[in-house]
């Protein structure tokens with residue numbers, strides 16, 4: 366069984382929440398579709414991890430023209446194509462895994478063409494229809510230990 370936990374007070378808006386949820390559900394789909402999941406203590410297969418990251422950044426919509434990550438990268442770099450966005454996201458995710466951080470860019474570049482989802486095949490980011498106003502709670506400040 367797989368569990369997906371998100372701390373929504375760290376999510377700036379509902380679109381980002383939906384993109385993140387789609388991203389994480391895609392990983393669960395890939396793992397349940399035969400992508401082997403390492404057991405604790407076992408080393409990750411970095412090529413397969415890179416592949417599921419490329420798929421997740423593609424399918425989530427975050428790298429489409431009005432996606433959250435692509436807009437962020439454009440604001441920082443002045444430009445960013447769909448491919449640059451997907452690769453940057455996947456590399457960023459791989460870098461956070463101890464097994465794959467060395468060579469993350471090479472893993473992503475090696476599998477990109479086989480794992481990407483063409484931008485033209487995506488219909489757009491998931492539609493967000495808020496039922497309630499987006500008002501996540503403020504992060505809880507940890508109290509200092511009492512003396």
Ligand SMILES: [Zn+2]
Pocket residue numbers: 388392417418421458
């Ligand atoms: Zn991911």
